[in-house]
Amino acid sequence: MFASLMSFDIKTLLVAVALATTLSAVTRILLWRTHPGIPGLGHWAGASVLGTMALLMIAMRNVVPEWLALSLAQMLIAMGFILMWDGFRRFVGRAPLSRPILMVLIVFAIGLIVASNVLQSLTFRASSNALWIALLSAMVAQELLSAARPREIAMRVSGWLYAISAALFFVRGFAVATGDAIVDPWNPDGLAALLLFWWLCFTMGATLGMVLMASERLQKELDHQASHDPLTGALNRRALLMFAEKELARCRRNGQPLSVLMMDLDYFKAINDHFGHQGGDEFLCRFVSSSQRVLRTEDVFCRFGGEEFLALLPGITSEQGLLVAERIRSAYRSEMENITTLSLPFNATVSIGISQYRPEEEIDDVIRRADTALYQAKANGRNRCELMEFCGAE
Numbered sequence: 001m002f003a004s005l006m007s008f009d010i011k012t013l014l015v016a017v018a019l020a021t022t023l024s025a026v027t028r029i030l031l032w033r034t035h036p037g038i039p040g041l042g043h044w045a046g047a048s049v050l051g052t053m054a055l056l057m058i059a060m061r062n063v064v065p066e067w068l069a070l071s072l073a074q075m076l077i078a079m080g081f082i083l084m085w086d087g088f089r090r091f092v093g094r095a096p097l098s099r100p101i102l103m104v105l106i107v108f109a110i111g112l113i114v115a116s117n118v119l120q121s122l123t124f125r126a127s128s129n130a131l132w133i134a135l136l137s138a139m140v141a142q143e144l145l146s147a148a149r150p151r152e153i154a155m156r157v158s159g160w161l162y163a164i165s166a167a168l169f170f171v172r173g174f175a176v177a178t179g180d181a182i183v184d185p186w187n188p189d190g191l192a193a194l195l196l197f198w199w200l201c202f203t204m205g206a207t208l209g210m211v212l213m214a215s216e217r218l219q220k221e222l223d224h225q226a227s228h229d230p231l232t233g234a235l236n237r238r239a240l241l242m243f244a245e246k247e248l249a250r251c252r253r254n255g256q257p258l259s260v261l262m263m264d265l266d267y268f269k270a271i272n273d274h275f276g277h278q279g280g281d282e283f284l285c286r287f288v289s290s291s292q293r294v295l296r297t298e299d300v301f302c303r304f305g306g307e308e309f310l311a312l313l314p315g316i317t318s319e320q321g322l323l324v325a326e327r328i329r330s331a332y333r334s335e336m337e338n339i340t341t342l343s344l345p346f347n348a349t350v351s352i353g354i355s356q357y358r359p360e361e362e363i364d365d366v367i368r369r370a371d372t373a374l375y376q377a378k379a380n381g382r383n384r385c386e387l388m389e390f391c392g393a394e
């Protein structure tokens with residue numbers, strides 16, 4: 001059937017598979033040891049070690065009783081795939097496999113091995129093993145393809161690799177079960193040989209995919225660190241200025257308004273003195289979460305520095321911006337009321353300055369005018385919002 005496509009030298013193929021499996025195990029162990037903070041990598045390494053041991057068992061089937069070697073190999077493969085699935089779940093941020101599911105999988109795997117020995121059927125052993133690999137590969141494919149975001153190409157490609165593998169092993173499982181002649185493992189043109197060749201490609205592809213996925217993950221973390229404030233999780237000033245250029249260009253193009261809110265927590269030094277630096281940090285985090293709750297998804301909010309924050313409101317005039325600022329002010333006040341009235345001689349409040357972008361301006365000019373309005377709000381007694389246009393400084 002496959003003779004017209006390609007023909008394999010089975011012994012050479014087996015040596016290549018053994019080499020690729022061992023190399024994969026070494027690569028995955030190194031990947032895990034060099035990135036211990038990424039979840040799931042230890043499981044991938046463990047799975048590949050089990051895979052290598054399974055091959056060793058198959059190679060030893062003439063040295064130890066065949067049923068024992070094959071049973072151990074089957075068990076190692078079964079456990080390796082469970083470990084692999086669990087590792088992928090952890091990697092994509094899902095909960096590890098629960099104890100009951102693990103128990104069911106392990107009992108089922110043992111059941112298949114016992115049945116293979118009781119029936120003394122190589123056909124049953126081969127087909128149940130293939131169907132097991134197919135099933136767990138399908139689970140891995142589902143985890144990866146459903147979790148991959150558009151830019152996570154390595155995760156998407158790996159997902160498809162597992163999906164193709166699942167399909168091929170399902171075919172193999174059913175072909176063996178129905179006694180098709182093409183599954184003879186020593187037939188260089190048979191399905192078994194084709195699958196062995198696929199396994200060689202898959203082992204290398206899956207390991208390469210893991211390396212690329214780990215690198216994608218690291219890059220994502222680096223991007224996040226470069227653009228976010230580590231304490232509050234809000235965007236940092238650098239990221240805001242990047243967004244601001246884009247938003248400004250968009251508003252210029254569409255003739256839309258854009259407003260800027262400059263916010264500064266009041267009496268923050270006193271808050272620090274009263275609650276300590278860590279207590280002060282908690283106020284900063286609470287301000288960020290209460291503000292983000294009242295902003296739209298298209299608004300850009302950042303920690304501008306210290307206890308100063310800035311929000312960019314595309315499509316919003318300064319008068320509308322004043323309403324948004326009032327919402328932020330009251331949200332923060334009610335968020336902190338319970339804590340501060342108990343132990344502070346004053347309320348935890350915020351002062352906000354608002355300005356609206358004018359066609360000839362750059363972003364620095366709008367921010368400077370919002371800052372002037374903020375200064376005015378502080379001078380007028382704090383816990384208030386001032387609109388630049390109202391304070392007569394233009």
Ligand SMILES: Nc1nc2c(ncn2[C@@H]2O[C@H](COP(=O)(O)OP(=O)(O)OP(=O)(O)O)[C@@H](O)[C@H]2O)c(=O)[nH]1
Pocket residue numbers: 231264265266267268269270272276277278279280281284305306307378382
């Ligand atoms: N806890 C904490 N404090 C910070 C952080 N960044 C800056 N601060 C503190 O914020 C305080 C700002 O104090 P000031 O600039 O005097 O302002 P203020 O006390 O809020 O007074 P007004 O703004 O005039 O109401 C300083 O004591 C800084 O040490 C931070 O990340 N965490």
